[in-house]
Amino acid sequence: MVSEDEEQGSSPESDSPPPPPSPSPSQRPLLLNPAYAQCKSVIHDELRSFRVFLQWCALDHSTRAGRAASYAAFVALALLVPAAVSLSLRADAALSRDSASAITFNRVAQAPATGLAVISFATLAAFFRRLGGLRKLLFLDGALRDDTAFVRRGYARELDRAFRTLAALLLPSLCVEAAHKAVFFFCTVRVEPPAAVFPFATPLLLPWRAVALVATVASWVYRTGVFLLVCVLFCLTCELQILRFEGIYGMFDVESRPAAAEIFAEHRRIRTQLLATSHRYRVFIICCLVTITVSQLGALLVALSSRDAKSFSNTGDLLVGSAVQLSGFFMCLLGAARITHRAQRMVSIASQWHMSMESSMHHGKSSSPATTSASDDVDASSHVSGSSTTAVSQAEAGAPCSYRSRQALVTYLRHNGGGITLFGFTLDRGLLHTIFVFEMTLVLWILSKVVVL
Numbered sequence: 001m002v003s004e005d006e007e008q009g010s011s012p013e014s015d016s017p018p019p020p021p022s023p024s025p026s027q028r029p030l031l032l033n034p035a036y037a038q039c040k041s042v043i044h045d046e047l048r049s050f051r052v053f054l055q056w057c058a059l060d061h062s063t064r065a066g067r068a069a070s071y072a073a074f075v076a077l078a079l080l081v082p083a084a085v086s087l088s089l090r091a092d093a094a095l096s097r098d099s100a101s102a103i104t105f106n107r108v109a110q111a112p113a114t115g116l117a118v119i120s121f122a123t124l125a126a127f128f129r130r131l132g133g134l135r136k137l138l139f140l141d142g143a144l145r146d147d148t149a150f151v152r153r154g155y156a157r158e159l160d161r162a163f164r165t166l167a168a169l170l171l172p173s174l175c176v177e178a179a180h181k182a183v184f185f186f187c188t189v190r191v192e193p194p195a196a197v198f199p200f201a202t203p204l205l206l207p208w209r210a211v212a213l214v215a216t217v218a219s220w221v222y223r224t225g226v227f228l229l230v231c232v233l234f235c236l237t238c239e240l241q242i243l244r245f246e247g248i249y250g251m252f253d254v255e256s257r258p259a260a261a262e263i264f265a266e267h268r269r270i271r272t273q274l275l276a277t278s279h280r281y282r283v284f285i286i287c288c289l290v291t292i293t294v295s296q297l298g299a300l301l302v303a304l305s306s307r308d309a310k311s312f313s314n315t316g317d318l319l320v321g322s323a324v325q326l327s328g329f330f331m332c333l334l335g336a337a338r339i340t341h342r343a344q345r346m347v348s349i350a351s352q353w354h355m356s357m358e359s360s361m362h363h364g365k366s367s368s369p370a371t372t373s374a375s376d377d378v379d380a381s382s383h384v385s386g387s388s389t390t391a392v393s394q395a396e397a398g399a400p401c402s403y404r405s406r407q408a409l410v411t412y413l414r415h416n417g418g419g420i421t422l423f424g425f426t427l428d429r430g431l432l433h434t435i436f437v438f439e440m441t442l443v444l445w446i447l448s449k450v451v452v453l
Contacts, residue, residue, distance in 0.1 A: 002307070003128065006073070006444075008122050016345055023138070028364060035220055043172070043192055045189065047134050047135070047138075047140070047159070049159075049160075049163040050159075050163065051132060051134070053163070053166070053225070053257065054229075055084060057073075057222060057225050057226065057229070057260075058072075058073035058074075058222075058249060059121075059124060059226065059229070060072050060126065061124075061128035063128075063276045066333060070125075073222070074121050074222075076119075077218060077219045077222040078114055078117045078118065078121065078219065078222060078223050079114065081108045081215045081216070081218070081219040081376050082113075082114055082169045082216075082219055082320065084193075084214050084215075084217060085104070085191075085212050085219075087192065088189075088191050088192055088193050088208070088212060089103045089106065089189050089195070090189065090190040090191070090192050091103055091189065091190075092189060095187060095188060095189065095190065096187065096188045096189075096313065097308070097309075097401070098309060098311065098313070099188055099189050099190075100308075101306050101308040101314050102184065102188050102189060102313060102315075103189060103316035103320055105299075105302065105303075105306075105314050105315050106296075106301060106304070106307040106317050107282060107298050108298060108302050108318065109299070109316070109317035109321045111295065112292065112294075112295030112321065112325065113223050113224070113290055113321055113325075114223060115291045116223070116227045116291055116292075116325065117222070117224075117226050117227060117297075118290060119227075119284060119287045120227045120229070120284070121226050121261075123230050123281075123283070123284045124226070124229070124230060127280065128157075134233075137233065137237075137280075138233070138237060138240070139240060139273060140238060148247050150165045150243075150247055151240075151243045151247050154243040155239070155240050155243060156245075158236060158240070158313075159236065162233075162235065162236045162239075163232075164230050164233060165235075165331075166228055166229065166232045169226060169228055169324065169327055169328070170221070170224060170225060173224065173323065173324050174196045174220075174221060174224075176316070176319075176320050177220055177316075177320045178217050178314070179215065179310060179337045180316035180320065181213050181217055182213060182315065183312070183313045183316075184313060184314075184316070184317075185212055185213045185216075186209055186213075187313065188313045188314065191209050191212045191449075192208070193208060198343065200424055204341060213366055219259075220302055224324055227323070227324075227325070228328050230284060231328035231329070231331050231332050232331075233331050234277075234281050234284075234285075234335060235335040237277050237331065238277070238335035238338065238339040238420070239335070241270060241273065241274060241277070241338055241339050241342070242342050244266075244270050245342040245343065245346065246269065246342075246346075247259035248263065248266050248270070248346070249346075252349050252352075252353035253261050258407055259405075260408070260409040261404035261405070261407060263350075263441040264409055264412065267346065267412075267413065267416075270430075271416060274339070274343070274418075274419055274420065275421075277420065278420050278421045278422070281425060282421075283424045285332060285333075285336075285427075286422060286423075287331075287420060288329055289329070289435070292325050292326065292329055293439060293442070295325070296322065296326075296439075297442055297443070297446060299309055299318050299322065300443065300446055303315065304446070304447070306380070310447075314352055319353075320331060333427070335436075336420035336427040337427060337428055337429055337432055339418055339419045339420055340418065340419030340427055340428040341419070341429070342419065342425055343417050343418060343419040343420075344345075344393050344417045344419070344428070345414045346413050346417060347410070347414050347417050350409060350410050351410055353369075353406075354406045354407065354409075354410050358403065358406075368414070385453060392436075420447040
């Protein structure tokens with residue numbers, strides 16, 4: 001009779017060789033290592049939509065040829081085309097009684113659009129020259145690997161939402177702008193290229209109205225797209241920091257008893273990236289604020305001083321341009337204010353956490369001595385109480401977050417609670433209220449001057 005051991009030894013499973021050991025994380029290929037999943041993306045590119053947009057708008061600075069094409073497109077679409085079209089416009093009372101005022105409004109609207117395009121293109125060129133690409137600009141290269149899965153998933157959603165926001169701002173405005181330009185060039189003004197620029201051109205050689213329409217719409221898409229792209233990139237960077245603050249809020253949990261050193265290290269990393277973001281975008285925000293303020297006040301002054309009737313054909317440029325500029329700029333201001341108030345909220349949460357930890361420790365200290373029965377003698381009860389008190393004191397001494405470390409963390413957060421700053425001024429709701437009051441004062445001053453005159 002064959003024993004059970006012999007049967008097991010003769011089974012096919014025992015004859016098969018043992019499975020090979022799984023490779024260690026250090027021996028895995030880099031493409032299969034989870035640590036590099038967010039650093040190098042081969043199959044799924046999180047920034048594919050942005051890269052396609054950069055290529056279509058001739059803003060790809062990854063190669064030398066792309067950089068040369070980008071500068072050439074900027075000079076042609078942002079500077080030469082608006083200047084050539086403005087010089088080619090002629091008033092024609094036979095087409096429209098408001099032809100002269102339409103040309104004036106068009107030139108007033110073209111100046112701020114070109115100025116914001118110059119500021120935005122210079123900002124993007126500086127980013128690509130110093131940082132090398134979008135990944136370092138958006139903190140996707142290396143920095144995102146230290147975050148939790150919650151932050152990475154949320155940032156992936158914000159990337160898709162940011163491109164949809166860019167399309168939602170650009171496409172409706174493009175439709176309105178194209179309709180206005182069609183009415184403007186074919187029903188309001190006459191287009192005659194200046195002889196100094198086109199000495200060989202005559203009105204019968206080419207359909208100059210159609211050429212001016214296509215060139216103007218292409219120039220408007222380029223200038224507006226560059227400006228909105230920088231605004232969306234800034235808001236996307238702010239959303240990443242908001243997700244990180246929401247992640248650090250979860251670290252203030254009394255049950256988990258986190259170490260103050262871990263919270264301090266995480267907040268310091270976020271604080272470093274906030275300072276980098278402030279230094280990168282402060283010139284852009286201030287220049288946009290000055291440009292938009294001057295352009296809006298100038299447009300208001302020109303519109304109030306003109307006695308012609310206001311209609312879509314002559315003031316459509318001011319309407320579309322103002323809507324796009326204010327939408328992009330206020331999107332930047334609101335994003336900066338949100339991240340600033342998330343940073344300031346950290347002090348309140350840390351103070352509540354400090355108080356909860358301290359009260360829980362005092363509650364544990366008061367209830368830690370074991371209650372003994374009345375039949376126990378005095379020596380035994382004192383021995384139990386002394387041993388319990390010693391255990392509590394040892395637990396406090398070995399606790400990951402002591403009173404001094406928590407108090408030091410709260411003090412640090414109280415003095416480092418700022419978010420996005422502009423040369424030392426924190427961009428929060430108080431600064432937004434100041435900007436609003438300043439703009440309203442200038443508007444009222446211009447209205448008073450116009451009414452008096």
